[in-house]
Amino acid sequence: MARVPFRLLFASLALAAAASACDIKVDDGKVSVGVSRGRASDTWVRSYTMNKGGQFEVANENGEIEVTRSQGAEVKVTAHREVTAGSDDEAASRLKKLTMREDVSPDRVFLEAQNSRTEGIGFVNGLGIRWTVEVPDGLAVTVKTMNGTVRLDNVDGRISAATTNGNVSGTAITGEVQASTVNGSVAMNLDAVSGDVRLTTVNGAVRLELPPTVDADLDATTVNGGVSVDDRLGLADVSRNRSAFGAPTNIRGRLNKGGPRVTLQTTNGGVRVTTRGSGENGADEPRGGRRGRRGRGGFGGPGGPPANGV
Numbered sequence: 325m326a327r328v329p330f331r332l333l334f335a336s337l338a339l340a341a342a343a344s345a346c347d348i349k350v351d352d353g354k355v356s357v358g359v360s361r362g363r364a365s366d367t368w369v370r371s372y373t374m375n376k377g378g379q380f381e382v383a384n385e386n387g388e389i390e391v392t393r394s395q396g397a398e399v400k401v402t403a404h405r406e407v408t409a410g411s412d413d414e415a416a417s418r419l420k421k422l423t424m425r426e427d428v429s430p431d432r433v434f435l436e437a438q439n440s441r442t443e444g445i446g447f448v449n450g451l452g453i454r455w456t457v458e459v460p461d462g463l464a465v466t467v468k469t470m471n472g473t474v475r476l477d478n479v480d481g482r483i484s485a486a487t488t489n490g491n492v493s494g495t496a497i498t499g500e501v502q503a504s505t506v507n508g509s510v511a512m513n514l515d516a517v518s519g520d521v522r523l524t525t526v527n528g529a530v531r532l533e534l535p536p537t538v539d540a541d542l543d544a545t546t547v548n549g550g551v552s553v554d555d556r557l558g559l560a561d562v563s564r565n566r567s568a569f570g571a572p573t574n575i576r577g578r579l580n581k582g583g584p585r586v587t588l589q590t591t592n593g594g595v596r597v598t599t600r601g602s603g604e605n606g607a608d609e610p611r612g613g614r615r616g617r618r619g620r621g622g623f624g625g626p627g628g629p630p631a632n633g634v
Contacts, residue, residue: 361450362412364419368403375430376462383436384469387453388490391467393478394458401435401457408450415450422451474503482519491528500584509593513600514538521586529593532586533600539583542597545574549594553577556599 374380380399382389394400405422409415427434437453454472459465464482467474474485476494484502485492491508494501500519503510509528514521517540523530529549534540536556544551550571553559559577566572579586588595 361408361410362415363406363408364412364415365404365406366419368401368405368424370401370426370435372399372401372428372433373397373430374399374433374460374463376460377464378430379432379464379466380457380459381432381434381466382455382457382468383434384453384455384467384472385437386451386471387455387469388472388474389455389457389467389469389485390475391457391459391465391477391479391483391485393480394460397460399433399457399459399463401455403435403437404454404456405437406452408452418451473508515600517584517586520584522589523587524589525593526591527593528590530588530590530595532588532597534579534586534597536599538579539581540579540586541577541582541584542579542586542588543574543576544588544595544597546589546593546595547573547591549573549590549592551575551595552597554598557597 372380382401403424405419407415407419407422409418423438425434425436425438437451455467457467459479459481461480464484465479466484468486469490470487471489472487473490474487474492476483476485476497478496479494480498482500483494483497485494486502486504487508488506489508490505492503492505492510494503494512494514496515497512498514498516498518501512501514501521501523503512503522504524505528506526507528508525509530510523510525511529511531512521512523513533514535516535517538521532521540523532530544530546534557536558538557542553542559544553551573553575557579559575559579562575562577564572564576565574588597
C-alpha cells in the first residue's frame, strides 16, 4: 500500500473539515478528527474503607486509569467525566443522566459508569472517564479500560491491569502483577517480586526492570521480534530458542535462587529484561545482555511501538 505523505494527509483532512465543520487536532505528530460538538464535564469523588486483602475493581471503556499508593488507610477515587454531544445542553443532559455503579462491601468495591441502554456508553455517546485512584497496601486491585492507558505508581498488592488500545506501565511496584494489552506496550519496574508476574501484549513491546537480587523463574517469549536479558541479572540454567535470523525468540532461566514465575509474552514486538535503575531506555541495547537482533521487533523497531511508548 502506498504511503500518503503527512502534509498531503493533513491537507485532505483540512478540506474535509471545512466541508463538514470538523475539528482537527495535531498532538505530538498524531492527527485526530472529530465533529465539532458540545461538551460537559464534572468530577465524581468517593472514598472507601476496605478490609486488608479486599478486592477493588474499576471497569472503564474510554479513558485512562492511574493508580497510586494511598497515604492513609482509605481507597480514594476521582473520576473525571466528560460527555460530548451535538450541543452543550445535550451534553449536559446526558452527563446528568449518567450513573455510576457502586457495589460496595468491606471486602469488595466495584465501580463502573452506567448509562441508559438507548444512549449506550463510550464512543456511542461520546463518554470518556479519566480515573485516578489511591489504594493502601495489601489490596487486590483490578483495573480495566478499553481505550486508554493504565499507569501504576508505587502500588503494593495483587495487581491486574488491562487495556485493549493503549499502554500499561508501572513504577516501583511490589507484589503479584498481571498486565496486558492488545495494541500497545507493557512496561513494569518492580521493587520486589513476591508473587507471579505475567506481562503480555499482541502488538507491542514488553519491558521489565527487576532488582539484581530478585529470586524468580523467567520465561520470555516473542514471535516476531527478539528477546534480551541483562547479564547483570545473573540468569542461570538458560535455554534459548532462536529465529531464522539468529535472534532469540524465547529465553528461559533461573534468576538467583528461583521462585515466582515471571512470564513475558508478545507476538509482534521485542521483550527486554533489565536491572532496575539501570538507566537504559527502549532505544538502546542492554549492555552485555543476551540480546535479540537490533532493530527487529524491539523497542522502536518495526515490530513494536516507539521507544517512548515504553
